[in-house]
Amino acid sequence: AVKSDGRNNYQFFEKNMQEEAQERISLLSKLRVALENQELSLNYQPQYDSTGTQIIGAEALLRWEHPELGFVSPARFIPLAEDSGLIVPIGEWVLNQACQQAIKIQQTGIPPFVMSVNLSAVQFRKGDLVETVKKALATSGLEPQYLGLELTESLLLKDQKRLLQMLSQLKELGVQLSIDDFGTGYSNLSYLKRFAVDKLKIDQSFVRDMENDTDDYALVTTVIQLAHSLGLEVTAEGVETQQQMQMLAELKCDEFQGYYFAKPMPADEFVLYLQA
Numbered sequence: 001a002v003k004s005d006g007r008n009n010y011q012f013f014e015k016n017m018q019e020e021a022q023e024r025i026s027l028l029s030k031l032r033v034a035l036e037n038q039e040l041s042l043n044y045q046p047q048y049d050s051t052g053t054q055i056i057g058a059e060a061l062l063r064w065e066h067p068e069l070g071f072v073s074p075a076r077f078i079p080l081a082e083d084s085g086l087i088v089p090i091g092e093w094v095l096n097q098a099c100q101q102a103i104k105i106q107q108t109g110i111p112p113f114v115m116s117v118n119l120s121a122v123q124f125r126k127g128d129l130v131e132t133v134k135k136a137l138a139t140s141g142l143e144p145q146y147l148g149l150e151l152t153e154s155l156l157l158k159d160q161k162r163l164l165q166m167l168s169q170l171k172e173l174g175v176q177l178s179i180d181d182f183g184t185g186y187s188n189l190s191y192l193k194r195f196a197v198d199k200l201k202i203d204q205s206f207v208r209d210m211e212n213d214t215d216d217y218a219l220v221t222t223v224i225q226l227a228h229s230l231g232l233e234v235t236a237e238g239v240e241t242q243q244q245m246q247m248l249a250e251l252k253c254d255e256f257q258g259y260y261f262a263k264p265m266p267a268d269e270f271v272l273y274l275q276a
C-alpha cells in the first residue's frame with residue numbers, strides 16, 4: 001500500500017509540475033503583449049511622516065489586468081517578467097508612468113513628495129538603467145529629488161563593482177535610494193556603508209507580528225537603531241493597526257506605509273485622496 005501511494009503521489013506531483021510549467025508558458029505569452037495592449041497600470045500607496053499625518057511619499061505598484069484572467073498578482077507575474085527579461089521594457093514603462101503621474105499631481109497644486117518605484121535586479125544587469133532613469137526624469141520634467149528607487153537586498157550581493165558604479169551614478173542624478181524588504185535578505189550589513197542608500201524599508205513580515213512576537217519586536221527595534229546610527233531613515237511597511245503605528249512611533253520610525261493608512265489605489269482615486 002505504501003509503495004502504490006508513493007507512486008500515486010509521484011505521478012500527482014509530476015502532473016502538477018507539468019501543469020505549473022504550462023501555466024507559466026501560457027501566462028508569459030499573455031504578458032508579452034500586456035504592455036502594448038495597455039493592460040498594465042500603476043496603483044499608488046501613500047507614505048506618511050513620523051506623526052502619521054503628513055503624506056511625504058507614495059509607492060507606485062504595478063497592476064496587470066488581463067481581459068480574461070482579471071487581475072494577476074505581481075507575486076505571480078513579476079518573477080515571469082524577470083526570468084524572461086520582459087521586466088526591462090516593463091520597468092521602463094513603470095518609471096515613465098510614475099514620473100509623469102508625479103508631475104500631474106504636482107500640477108494640481110499638491111505639494112511635491114517623493115514618488116518611489118520598485119526596481120528589479122534584472123534591470124541592473126540588462127539594459128541601461130541609468131539612462132532610462134535620466135530619460136524618465138527629462139521627459140516628465142520631474143526633479144530628481146522627487147523620485148525614489150526601491151532596491152532589494154539580494155541585488156547588493158552580486159556584481160559588486162558594476163553595481164556600485166550604477167548606484168553612485170543614480171545617486172549623482174539626485175534620486176533617493178531605498179532598500180526594500182529589509183531584513184529578509186542576507187545579513188551582510190557592510191554593504192550599507194558602501195552603497196549610497198538613503199533609507200531602509202522594514203519588511204512587513206516583521207511589522208505584522210511585532211505586537212505579539214518578541215523576536216519580531218526586537219528585530220524591528222534593531223533595524224531602526226541600525227539605520228539611525230548609519231544616518232539612514234526607516235520606513236515601516238505593512239502597518240495595519242494603530243497599535244503597530246504607535247509602537248513604531250515610540251521606536252522613532254520615520255515613515256509609515258500600510259493598509260492602516262491607505263491601500264494602493266489607481267491614479268485618479270489617489271489624486272482625490274490627496275485632495276481630501
Ligand code: C2E
Pocket residue numbers: 045060061062073074075078087091094118119120150180181204237238239240257258259260264
Ligand atoms: P513591495 O515593493 O514590498 O510592495 C509592498 C507590497 O505590500 C505591495 O504588494 C502592497 O500592496 C502591499 N501592502 C502595502 N501595505 C500593506 C499592508 O498593510 N498589509 C499587507 N498585507 N500588504 C500591504 P503588491 O502590490 O502585491 O506588490 C508585491 C511586490 O511586487 C512588491 O513588493 C514588489 O516587490 C513587486 N512589484 C510591484 N510593482 C513592481 C514594479 O513596478 N516593478 C518591480 N520590479 N516589482 C514590483
Ligand code: MG
Pocket residue numbers: 059118150180
Ligand atoms: Mg517596494
Ligand code: MG
Pocket residue numbers: 180181201203204237
Ligand atoms: Mg517591501
Ligand code: MG
Pocket residue numbers: 181
Ligand atoms: Mg515585497
